[in-house]
Amino acid sequence: MSKIVKVGMADLNVAVSPDKIRTTGLGSCVGVVLYDSMIKVAGMAHVMLPSSEIARDKTNPAKFADTAIPLLLEKMEKLGAVRRRLTAKMAGGAQMFSFSTGGDAMRIGQRNVEACKSVLEQLKIRLVAEDTGGNYGRTIEMDAETGILMIKTVSKGVKEV
Amino acid sequence: MTTNPKEFDDFQFDVLKEVGNIGAGNAATALSQLINKEIDMKVPQVSVLPITEIAGEVGGADALVVAVFLRILGDVPGYMFFVLNEQSARNLVKQMTGVQSEPDDVFSDMEISALNEVGNILSGSYLSSMADLTGLNMQPSVPAIAIDMAGAILSYGLVEISQSGDYALMIDTSFFGLEEEVTGHFFLLPDPDSFEKLFSALGVQL
Structure with a gap:
């Protein structure tokens, strides 16, 4: 029997085939999924903020793109994953509300996406699929058996990447 | 004393509860006048929650909700959400417009506009x-x-808070009444720095 590993907000975890890994209700947050197809291990992080550098409280590394993705990589390597084999997929980074005023906090989704991309680039992990932006929430689930990422939305149905 | 919500004492919670009570009481009165029906409300819940658990309060991170969101500007910045579950939103629209929509219908522009108002x-x-x-x-x-x-909606209001901690203060008020139940929640999420001003304006020693 396969089970579903749940990843909360500002959280990360790994799943090994035949299990699946899921995070629900991504808004401006970004779900980053790393996958090693050789040993069928999937890792997922639910990133809330782009950078730990400006944060006053850094106790939770899973919250920030720059600390969550390296930590996820480390966790996966402990299970035998190899960095050069990894591929990345990501979803989320929406702008749920639009305001005429607001500034930077209002485009946090886009900043999260950019930060995740640059961290992946630094780690030389190839981004193979993304479904980001828009103004709607997403629930994502990866099957560690296939590496297929299912993306569910309220108004736009379900798609797989 | 402290301005970290996780370390508030009973008295500070009581003050916040009263703030929530007065705010929601006025809002319930406004709603009651708007639809010309009696509305009851519950005593507000004031809680300090890990930011990861807030969505659980309204049925889980992937529960479908209607939320009106605004930024509080001025002396005590923060965010405020008014959240209804889908059925409550439909019931409320029906009270206002006399039109009953089916559970599977998408909300029409007029319904969305009514809810926003x-x-x-x-x-x-x-x-x-x-x-x-x-x-x-x-x-x-x-x-x-x-x-x-x-989860997608509420996380938006948590961005600010999450830069300085993992806990948010939530003042949550439910109100009900009407022929068909309408349960709504207010979430007031003051920015971390706002507590000190709020308490000192209310004469609470910090």
């Missing part, structure tokens, strides 16, 4: 009663509405 009126009366009570300058931004997963 309700959210606007309720949040506005909530805030203005708080401003009167505290003597602080509190203004609502133009409200925005979203119909989507609770």
Whole structure:
């Protein structure tokens, strides 16, 4: 029997085939999924903020793109994953509300996406699929058996990447 | 004493509860006048939650909700959400417009506009009663509405808070009444720095 590993907000975890890994209700947050197809291990992080550098409280590394993705990589390597084999997929980074005023906090989704991309680039992990932006929430689930990422939305149905 | 919500004592919680009570009481009165029906409300719950658990309060991160969201501007910045589950939103629209929509229908533009206006009126009366009570300058931004997963919506208001901690203070009020039940929640998420001003305006020693 396969089970579903749940990843909360500002959280990360790994799943090994035949299990699946899921995070629900991504808004401006970004779900980053790393996958090693050789040993069928999937890792997922639910990133809330782009950078730990400006944060006053850094106790939770899973919250920030720059600390969550390296930590996820480390966790996966402990299970035998190899960095050069990894591929990345990501979803989320929406702008749920639009305001005429607001500034930077209002485009946090886009900043999260950019930060995740640059961290992946630094780690030389190839981004193979993304479904980001828009103004709607997403629930994502990866099957560690296939590496297929299912993306569910309220108004736009379900798609797989 | 402290301005870290996780370390508030009973007295500080009671003060916040009273703030929530007065705000929501005014909002309930406004709603009652709007639809010309009696509305009851529960004593507010004031809680400090890990930010990761807030969505659980409205049925889980992927529960479909209608939320009116606004930024509180002025002396005590923060965010405010007025959240309805889908059925409550439909019931409320029916009370206002006389049109009953089916559970599977998408909300029409008119329904969305009606809900946004309700959210606007309720949040506005909530805030203005708080401003009167505290003597602080509190203004609502133009409200925005979203119909989507609770987690996706609420996380938006947590961005600011999450830079400085993992806990948020939530003042949650439910009200009900009407022929068909309408359960709504207000979430007031003050920015971390706002507590000190709020307490000192209310004469609470820190």
